[in-house]
Amino acid sequence: DAGITQSPRYKITETGRQVTLMCHQTWSHSYMFWYRQDLGHGLRLIYYSAAADITDKGEVPDGYVVSRSKTENFPLTLESATRSQTSVYFCAALPGGPETEAFFGQGTRLTVV
């Protein structure tokens, strides 16, 4: 089935640990995005990617790293997790190009203790 999936759905990690959130989409060539959702801030863009090996920072990129070696995958890595990174993370894709409908994954709820 075509779509976008995130894993894991829930994750608890300790401060200072590295953690990677996975995002996979089946539309092949697609713009992809990572957002975080926090109370009082809505959804804010962390990083985005126009294609394989093309990534750029969004509004809140500090503490995060992304890669896109394959067009269908867009992992988000927290190199040294902090409590302020406790959030719900959403991956999104625009399979039809930048001026088309966006689709979101189910979200990953990350807790840093």
Next chain:
Amino acid sequence: GIQVEQSPPDLILQEGANSTLRCNFSDSVNNLQWFHQNPWGQLINLFYIPSGTKQNGRLSATTVATERYSLLYISSSQTTDSGVYFCAAHAGGTSYGKLTFGQGTILTVHP
């Protein structure tokens, strides 16, 4: 960048009532979407509507791009309509489809 503002921030309804949610944006848009975030946290696509009017069952949306606003209408509301409604906009240019979200409208429908 583009600014997106939604109103009202909170809305409480009795089942069967109608409601209108508003989204104002600060620039011309190439993409305007409405989402419903259900109580399980999922973001459900409601409308992709950079301009014009669309309807889907009890829900409809209108975007007046020249006046920089969009409206989401919910008729005969049901308890399952509860949740947070977001609008999100993309201003075009070289922004690679990045959506900017409003703060959302929290809708509660009581039986």
